[in-house]
Amino acid sequence: MKTKVLAVVGPTASGKSALAIELAKRLGGEIICCDSMQIYKQMNIGTAKPDESELAQVKHHLFDFADPFVSFSCADYIPLAQATVEDISPHGKLHIFCGGTGLYLDRLFSGADFASTEIDESFRREMEAFALEYGNDALHQRLREIDPKSAEEIHPNNVKRVIRALEIYKTSGRTKSELDAESRESENPYDVIQIGICFEDREALYKRINYRVDKMLEMGLLTETKALLDAGVFDANSTAAQAIGYKELLSYFKGEKPLEDAVEDLKIATRRYAKRQMTWFKSHGDVIWIFADGKSVSELADEAEGIIKERFID
RNA sequence: GGCGCCAUGGCCAAGCGGUAAGGCAAAGGUCUGCAACACCUCUAUCCCCGGUCCGAUUCCGGGUGGCGCCU
Numbered sequence A: 001m002k003t004k005v006l007a008v009v010g011p012t013a014s015g016k017s018a019l020a021i022e023l024a025k026r027l028g029g030e031i032i033c034c035d036s037m038q039i040y041k042q043m044n045i046g047t048a049k050p051d052e053s054e055l056a057q058v059k060h061h062l063f064d065f066a067d068p069f070v071s072f073s074c075a076d077y078i079p080l081a082q083a084t085v086e087d088i089s090p091h092g093k094l095h096i097f098c099g100g101t102g103l104y105l106d107r108l109f110s111g112a113d114f115a116s117t118e119i120d121e122s123f124r125r126e127m128e129a130f131a132l133e134y135g136n137d138a139l140h141q142r143l144r145e146i147d148p149k150s151a152e153e154i155h156p157n158n159v160k161r162v163i164r165a166l167e168i169y170k171t172s173g174r175t176k177s178e179l180d181a182e183s184r185e186s187e188n189p190y191d192v193i194q195i196g197i198c199f200e201d202r203e204a205l206y207k208r209i210n211y212r213v214d215k216m217l218e219m220g221l222l223t224e225t226k227a228l229l230d231a232g233v234f235d236a237n238s239t240a241a242q243a244i245g246y247k248e249l250l251s252y253f254k255g256e257k258p259l260e261d262a263v264e265d266l267k268i269a270t271r272r273y274a275k276r277q278m279t280w281f282k283s284h285g286d287v288i289w290i291f292a293d294g295k296s297v298s299e300l301a302d303e304a305e306g307i308i309k310e311r312f313i314d
Numbered sequence B: 001g002g003c004g005c006c007a008u009g010g011c012c013a014a015g016c017g018g019u020a021a022g023g024c025a026a027a028g029g030u031c032u033g034c035a036a037c038a039c040c041u042c043u044a045u046c047c048c049c050g051g052u053c054c055g056a057u058u059c060c061g062g063g064u065g066g067c068g069c070c071u
Helices: A016-027 A052-057 A074-091 A102-110 A121-134 A136-146 A148-153 A159-172 A176-184 A202-219 A221-231 A247-253 A259-283 A297-311
Strands: A003-009 A029-033 A094-098 A190-198 A287-291
Touching (some): A003 A074, A003 A102, A016 A029, A029 A074, A074 A094, A102 A259, A121 A136, A148 A159, A190 A297, A287 A297
16 A cells, blocks of 8 residues: 655646645645755745745645755655655655655656765866867767767757766766666655646736745845855855746846846746746646636635545545 | 937847848747756847839938937
């Protein structure tokens, strides 16, 4: 009998957190973060992390624990998430994953552990320099020689992923395609239902995004960004430094742009992110979509609860 | 009122006689190892009218609009 796991997915600012909390209250569940940025400490406003009162209503896991200076990846997330599910199980609670990082969920539900491979920063720098000097195709050719299958799947211009594939081979002695093939053999350890929030009217989502960014600014996003900047988070080549919400504001702090323009950049980056998420969730996993246009959280929860009770729990 | 400059896709912008670079945004997409990352695809007949020319976005004249300066 597999552990039952519910995942609330969807684009950023679609209202996942609110829905997850409402469902957790109704169904007796606990929330597990599957968001690559909300895991970090000191990044509260910009990542739209649940606030004090929300955290008080329902038990939340894997939020706000990682050091922004430390690189954190999907491979780090999987064992933590698995352990968290184990940890909750004895309480008989429903596990509710909530977050927008589709890759994390995808990997978690694929059931395979990552073979441990090292991160080799100097190798990355070396390969970047190689690509710069001899061209993307030359670098891609190197991958083609050791792992033609991965080379086939990764576009030559996608230097970052070409390097990662090379790095996997260098640090583990196995090719990425070999490891991928192995992991494909394992099955999902959980009994999963995924509920996705979407909008019939794209503009409605974009309005929510714009509104939320303005709200973040009111809540002190600039102060939070400045603190991270002063602490040197953005100097590090860390995952946290990639978070939307901060890096777009850097040009303002450097005096390169008026605040107004930096904020517009932030809104655009968020909208583009939402679009990518929709593309991802459309083609990964069996998501049951519910439309949120004009609905309140409780109306949305009614709908989601109905689906869950009908198809998932007895 | 006079003089000068400018007028290219939603925005920025190159071209300056042979039928429109590039960037951004938008849209669509890829992604099993940094994923709020990275990458791919993709969008115009050049303000209007007339003239010169085999041929004008490119030259000439006029108009309209904008910017600057002068009285």
